[in-house]
Amino acid sequence: MIKSNKVLHIRVLHIRLLQFIAAALTTLLLSGCSEPKLEPIKYGGTILAFGDSLTFGVGTAQTHSYPAVLAELSGLNVINAGISGETTESGLKRLPLELDRTAPDLIILIEGGNDILQNKSEFSIKSNLRKMIELAQSRDIPVVVIGVPQKRLFSDSAKYKFNRMYMYTSILKATVKWPNRSMSC
Numbered sequence: 001m002i003k004s005n006k007v008l009h010i011r012v013l014h015i016r017l018l019q020f021i022a023a024a025l026t027t028l029l030l031s032g033c034s035e036p037k038l039e040p041i042k043y044g045g046t047i048l049a050f051g052d053s054l055t056f057g058v059g060t061a062q063t064h065s066y067p068a069v070l071a072e073l074s075g076l077n078v079i080n081a082g083i084s085g086e087t088t089e090s091g092l093k094r095l096p097l098e099l100d101r102t103a104p105d106l107i108i109l110i111e112g113g114n115d116i117l118q119n120k121s122e123f124s125i126k127s128n129l130r131k132m133i134e135l136a137q138s139r140d141i142p143v144v145v146i147g148v149p150q151k152r153l154f155s156d157s158a159k160y161k162f163n164r165m166y167m168y169t170s171i172l173k174a175t176v177k178w179p180n181r182s183m184s185c
Contacts, residue, residue, distance in 0.1 A: 021054070021066050021110070021146060038142055041105045046077045048102050050095065051110035055082025079104070087114045088128035095132050099139060107136050110146045 041047065049055050049067035057065025057080070071078035081098050083090075091111045109132060115125045129145070136143045 015060075018060070018064075018066055018069075038106070038144070041074075041076055043075070044077070045105040046079060046102060047071075047074075048079050048081055048098060048104035048107045049110075050081045050091070050098060050107055052082060052086040052091075052114055053084035054110050054113065055080060055108075056084050057082065058084050082110075085114055086111070087118065087120065088112055088125050088132070089115075089120075092128045092131055092135075095135055099136065099141070104141060107141055107143045108146065109133070109143055112147075 047067075047070065049070070053059075055065070055067065057068070062068060062080075065080060065082070067078045067080035067082070070076075079102050081094075081102070083094070086094075088111045109129075111129065111132070112125050115128075133143050133145065
């Protein structure tokens, strides 16, 4: 009984996280942060969903992972390049090969949660994320970075505290150069 309650709790948390990601993507894609906005992806275009277990879809059927749902809703080719347990360090090593393999029109980047769980330094997380973003930009590939809310045992989705992982905003504002792409949220 305890094990099934734990599994149910994990599934509920996963569903809430997927709802959060969907809401964040919808908000970003509909409103954008500031000019210039992301250009619409043409029919037949490719989105690379790059990240960890949140991207892969651990805890849900593959057809319910956010890349699969996004592909169904958008009609675009969405490649699920999520690896459970991945840190920003291993993601940085893997990203060039994925970019070569997929030639995406857009990257959705969800990385850093495992770094926090493993107590990696904020400096290394920022550095790795900055390098991933710069790598994509050097190939003229726009990047949507999604931060991960703090995991808390006794919280509901409406009360997530956006702590250390919302350093993503400071990463984007302070460390990433946006040539001809003013992005301030």
